[in-house]
Amino acid sequence: MAKRIEASNVSSYYGSFKAIDSVSMTVEPKTITALIGPSGCGKSTFLRSINRMHEVLPGARIEGRLTIDDQNIYDQDVDVTAVRRMIGMVFQRPNPFPTMSIYENAVAGLKLNGVKKKSLLDDAAEKSLRSANLWDEVKDRLDRPGAGLSGGQQQRLCIARTIAVEPQVVLMDEPCSALDPISTLAIEDLMFKLKDRFTIIIVTHNMQQAARVSDKTGFFSIDKTGDPGRLIEYDDTQKIFSNPSQKKTEDYITGRFG
Amino acid sequence: MSLLEQEAAGVVMTPDNIRTKQLPIAVNLGVAAAALVVSAVVVLGTGIGNWVLVLVLGLVAYLVGLFFAASRVEGKRAAKNRTMQSLIYAACVLAVLPLASVVWTLVSKGFERLDGNFFSTSMNNISARDPQGGAYHAIIGTLEQVGIATLIAVPLGVLGAIYLVEYGRGRFANTVRFFVDVMTGIPSIVAGLFILSFWVLIVSPWFNDGNPRFSGFAASLALTVLMLPTIVRSTEEMLRLVPGPLREGSYALGVPQWKTILKVVLPTALPGIVTGVMLSIARAAGETAPVLLVAGGAAAINFDPFAGNQQSLALFVYQQAGDASRYAPARAWTAALTLVALVLILTIAAKLLARRNKLSR
Numbered sequence: 001m002a003k004r005i006e007a008s009n010v011s012s013y014y015g016s017f018k019a020i021d022s023v024s025m026t027v028e029p030k031t032i033t034a035l036i037g038p039s040g041c042g043k044s045t046f047l048r049s050i051n052r053m054h055e056v057l058p059g060a061r062i063e064g065r066l067t068i069d070d071q072n073i074y075d076q077d078v079d080v081t082a083v084r085r086m087i088g089m090v091f092q093r094p095n096p097f098p099t100m101s102i103y104e105n106a107v108a109g110l111k112l113n114g115v116k117k118k119s120l121l122d123d124a125a126e127k128s129l130r131s132a133n134l135w136d137e138v139k140d141r142l143d144r145p146g147a148g149l150s151g152g153q154q155q156r157l158c159i160a161r162t163i164a165v166e167p168q169v170v171l172m173d174e175p176c177s178a179l180d181p182i183s184t185l186a187i188e189d190l191m192f193k194l195k196d197r198f199t200i201i202i203v204t205h206n207m208q209q210a211a212r213v214s215d216k217t218g219f220f221s222i223d224k225t226g227d228p229g230r231l232i233e234y235d236d237t238q239k240i241f242s243n244p245s246q247k248k249t250e251d252y253i254t255g256r257f258g
Numbered sequence: 259m260s261l262l263e264q265e266a267a268g269v270v271m272t273p274d275n276i277r278t279k280q281l282p283i284a285v286n287l288g289v290a291a292a293a294l295v296v297s298a299v300v301v302l303g304t305g306i307g308n309w310v311l312v313l314v315l316g317l318v319a320y321l322v323g324l325f326f327a328a329s330r331v332e333g334k335r336a337a338k339n340r341t342m343q344s345l346i347y348a349a350c351v352l353a354v355l356p357l358a359s360v361v362w363t364l365v366s367k368g369f370e371r372l373d374g375n376f377f378s379t380s381m382n383n384i385s386a387r388d389p390q391g392g393a394y395h396a397i398i399g400t401l402e403q404v405g406i407a408t409l410i411a412v413p414l415g416v417l418g419a420i421y422l423v424e425y426g427r428g429r430f431a432n433t434v435r436f437f438v439d440v441m442t443g444i445p446s447i448v449a450g451l452f453i454l455s456f457w458v459l460i461v462s463p464w465f466n467d468g469n470p471r472f473s474g475f476a477a478s479l480a481l482t483v484l485m486l487p488t489i490v491r492s493t494e495e496m497l498r499l500v501p502g503p504l505r506e507g508s509y510a511l512g513v514p515q516w517k518t519i520l521k522v523v524l525p526t527a528l529p530g531i532v533t534g535v536m537l538s539i540a541r542a543a544g545e546t547a548p549v550l551l552v553a554g555g556a557a558a559i560n561f562d563p564f565a566g567n568q569q570s571l572a573l574f575v576y577q578q579a580g581d582a583s584r585y586a587p588a589r590a591w592t593a594a595l596t597l598v599a600l601v602l603i604l605t606i607a608a609k610l611l612a613r614r615n616k617l618s619r
Contacts, residue, residue: 053506058427085512095507099525109511112521158507165511 003069003086003168003199004029005050010064011228012045012054019045021228022064025218032191032200034210034237037220037252042229043203044092046220047171050201051087052080068169085113088167092174094154096146096161102129102138105146105157109165124164132160133190152183159190163198170194172202176209188213207253211241219249281331281340289327293319317348361598368595371588377596380569382558386583393593395559396574400600402563403474403553403570404543407481412535414482415489422490423497424519441487446480450548453480458552466565472554474563477570480548485538492534496527532612540601546572571597 005027012019020042027033035043048054049062052073066073073083096105104111106125115121125142129135134156138149146157155175162170172191176184184206191200191213204210210217218234233246244250297316301307321341328337376392384391418438422431457476463469500523508518524531549555554567555577571593578590 051510053510056502056506056509081509081512081514083512084509088512089506089510091503091507091510093503095501095503097504097507097522097526099522099528108508109513112508112511112513112517161507161511167512 005169005199005201006065006067006070007046007050008065008067010046010049010062010066012042012049013059013061013063014057015059018228020049020220021230023231025231025234027199027201027216029199030195030197031215032195032202032213034214034217035201035203035220036205036207036210036217037229037232038222039205040225040229041220041222043220044173045229046231047173047201047203048089050169050171051084051089053084053089085109085165086167087169087171088162088165089171090155090159090162090173090175092177094151094158094178096149096154096157098145098147100146101143102146102149102157103142106160107164108161113165128160128164129157131163131190131194132156133186133193134160150183152179152186155179155183155187156190159187163194167198169199169201172200174203174205177205184209207241211237217241219244219246219252221248221252278333278336279331281328285327285331286324289323290316290320293317293323321345321348364591364595364598367588367591369592371592372595376589376592380557380559381574384557386581386585388583389585391585391589393569393571393574393589393596395556396569396571396593397596397600398559398561399474399477399549399553399556399568399573400543400571400597402561403477403481403549403568404539406475406478406563407485407542408535408539410478411482411485411489411538415486415535415538416493416531418486418490419493419497420519420524422494424515424523438487438490441483442491444483444487446484446545447547447551449480449483450551452483453477453548453552471565472552472567473565474553474560474568476552477549477568478563480552481542481545484545484548485542488538488541489535492537493527493531496530496534497523499530500526529609529612532608536605536608539604543597543601544572546570546576549573550576571600 007026008024009022010024011021023042023046035047037043045054050066050073054060054062062074068083068086072078097108100108103125106129107115107121110121110124115124126135126139129138134153137153138144138157146154149157155178159170159175176187179187188209191202194200202210202214214237216235217237217240219232219240220229221232222229233240233244233249235245239245240249241253244253294312294316297319298312301312301315321344324344325337325341328340332340371392375390376394377397378394379390379392380395381391381393382395418434422435422438425431426434453476457479458472459470462471462473462476504522504526505518508522509515513521549568549570550573553570553573555573556567556569560566560568575590575593575597578586578593581590
């Protein structure tokens with residue numbers, strides 16, 4: 001069920017501002033890919049382009065080709081909701097639905113997409129909460145509000161919510177930046193577990209995290225403010241962190257820049 | 259010496275002096291008592307006003323006196339803080355006082371006719387010398403007119419607001435927004451005249467053998483015109499408060515936009531929307547002029563909102579208050595009390611309903 005993602009010459013715009021310029025990369029199924037780079041270099045914009053979340057903002061548009069198993073998701077006849085059902089997303093700040101309980105949050109994607117049978121929903125809730133390492137902490141209070149959990153728990157609830165709809169790809173936009181080290185570790189463990197089933201792309205500012213969890217790493221950068229972000233280097237994580245081929249990458253990961 | 263210590267010596271406490279003296283509560287109360295006495299002597303002695311002026315003047319004197327007393331004891335910064343705090347409490351009390359006064363007046367004067375007869379009879383065949391008579395027909399009229407107006411205005415208003423927030427881009431949306439703003443300022447009598455000339459004089463003859471006629475429904479339409487802009491604006495504000503990441507979270511699950519709006523955005527904004535709707539209902543229930551213009555008012559019970567004159571509570575109050583009968587004022591007071599109670603009950607019910615969701619705290 002995991003799928004291959006191929007971006008060729010993808011450029012994203014906010015109105016007339018070009019945020020990323022001509023990014024090309026291939027993400028293999030069942031791998032974890034980390035996107036690193038300084039703030040404002042277009043990592044998140046690129047990530048949001050992959051499940052067509054970029055275009056939610058007014059004036060935002062895309063050029064280039066982005067395929068998932070050889071289907072261009074930006075073709076005219078593509079249903080956006082189908083793309084997003086296939087490519088789930090976890091956001092930087094945990095965003096559980098405030099009017100829903102933990103249980104309802106976990107199965108929100110199923111319920112809102114028309115699954116009605118209680119037994120199916122119950123199974124899916126338990127399965128996804130277990131996958132997200134949250135089940136033991138919340139099983140006795142599934143009817144409590146999702147927003148009442150701690151930050152780390154909320155983020156895992158959002159991950160549970162995302163994987164409950166069984167997407168093929170999971171995008172994570174700095175999922176741990178608002179979390180403490182223990183919650184971060186819990187989510188990193190979770191990513192290893194989920195790797196068997198999903199293709200994961202994660203944006204992170206934490207280079208240790210990128211080095212720990214990812215198979216491949218892409219380094220984004222900008223020359224100066226106002227310029228579009230570019231993909232400088234994309235390679236195996238080991239190679240990027242031990243022997244990068246670009247000077248800029250080396251400067252960034254050794255802390256001399258950015 | 260730091261810049262702060264140099265320039266704001268009276269404000270900043272130095273590290274070796276972080277303790278401060280406090281104005282004793284007895285002094286505080288003493289200042290209040292003294293201010294009241296002084297103001298009473300001044301006002302009543304010169305005969306320029308009654309106890310209301312004594313209170314207001316006493317309050318001002320108290321604030322001034324408190325500031326000086328506290329300045330001597332606590333220092334300037336603390337004195338400012340204390341005075342402002344008292345000012346805010348006083349403003350709060352002053353704001354609630356008229357409300358309490360209104361409620362007290364309504365209850366004390368409306369109590370006289372608060373009987374079963376009032377709620378079960380109309381003014382049909384009630385003469386000027388008759389102490390009986392009630393507002394049954396007016397209550398029915400208000401409930402039907404406001405009910406129908408709500409049924410029309412709430413869906414239209416909420417959907418309009420959803421359009422403006424979630425879909426509306428460009429010139430058309432801006433035009434709609436502008437006209438909603440303009441509509442907010444329409445005087446109720448103008449809304450009544452509009453419905454009179456449009457519905458009562460032009461449309462209603464089609465349904466009544468060519469003769470124009472008043473109806474409760476026409477009043478509902480006029481009230482709808484008044485309610486719509488309030489509902490659109492308040493709902494729009496509430497929907498804008500729903501954070502964007504919540505919508506994106508739902509989109510990311512592959513949930514279509516309409517369902518995201520229905521199941522995520524609207525429930526999140528619901529309490530605020532209900533408040534806005536209740537405000538508009540309260541305003542509509544208290545309208546007199548449009549009802550007088552297009553429903554005409556009546557003395558008898560008329561259950562049919564689509565045919566014939568109908569009464570409403572506000573109109574009933576207006577007519578009874580101006581009536582020559584010596585029993586009429588009591589009826590007006592009780593009707594006013596009924597109207598306020600009705601709106602209050604509706605508001606409480608709506609709030610409870612919106613909070614039915616066990617999750618919201």
